Amino acid sequence: MDISGPGMNYILAALTILLAISLAFLARMAVRWLEAKAGETDTQWDDILVAAIGTPVQVGIIIIMSYFAVTWFDILPQSLQWVHDPRYATAFWIVISAWVVSTFLHSIIHIYGRAIAEKSASDMDDRLVDLLELVIRYVIWFAAVLAILKVFEIEITPLLAGAGVAGIAVALAAQDLISNFFGGAIISVDKPFKVGDRVKIENY
Incomplete structure (x- = not known):
């Protein structure tokens, strides 16, 4: 059976993808080893770093090598040639x-x-931490989406304007909620009183 030409390209591409999966598996084992070593130290920074890069590295290996497999060996159909676009x-x-x-x-x-937050008697600190965790993710991914749109030369000004209008509408609709939230946050930070204190508000 003659496997030269296009047939050989498909075989080489498949072998490259299998190699990618094998390397990703080895990377997974390496990450687990690093996690175990990081757990033996007193600091949390190494645990955080390993957790941050572990899964993206594994996914990246598979995607990058699979991309090179289908592009190097030219096995993509005409309808998928857009993959060659460096963007x-x-x-x-x-x-x-x-x-x-x-x-x-x-x-x-x-x-x-x-x-x-655990050092505080108030649960407001825990809520602020939850909010900050959520906000930081949304901000980073929103910035990533804007960067990708810019790479593809998609005009982002209307999107930013729309997001600004939507933000104003939400702020106006929830101004009491926002006011109460920041009021609670200030109380949580300043701690003018503690649990058990009697607080008098007007006639109450």
Whole structure:
């Protein structure tokens, strides 16, 4: 059986993808080993770093090598030739970077923010930590989406304007809620009174 030409390209591409899966498996084992070693130290920074890069590295290995497999050996049909556009590679790196950074910052806030919040008798600190964890993820991924749109030369000004209008509408609709939230946050930070104190408000 003659496997030269296009047939050989498909075989080589398949072998490259299998190699990618094998390397990702080895990376997974390496990450687990690093996690075990990080758990033996007194600091949390190494745990946070390993957790942030572990899964993205494994996913990145498979995607990158699979991409090279189908492009190097030219096995893509005509309808998928758009994959050769370098902008998609740039978008991929933006996604991976956002994934690592958001996981890293989320872990820092979760570990150190919780540690600080546990020292407070109020549960407001815990709520602030939850809010900050959520906000940091949304901000990073929103920035990543804007960066990807810019890579593909998609005008983002209307999107930003729309987001601003939507933000104003939400703020106006929930101004009492927002006011109460920040009022509670200020009370939580300043701690003018503690649990058990009697607070008199007007005639109450």
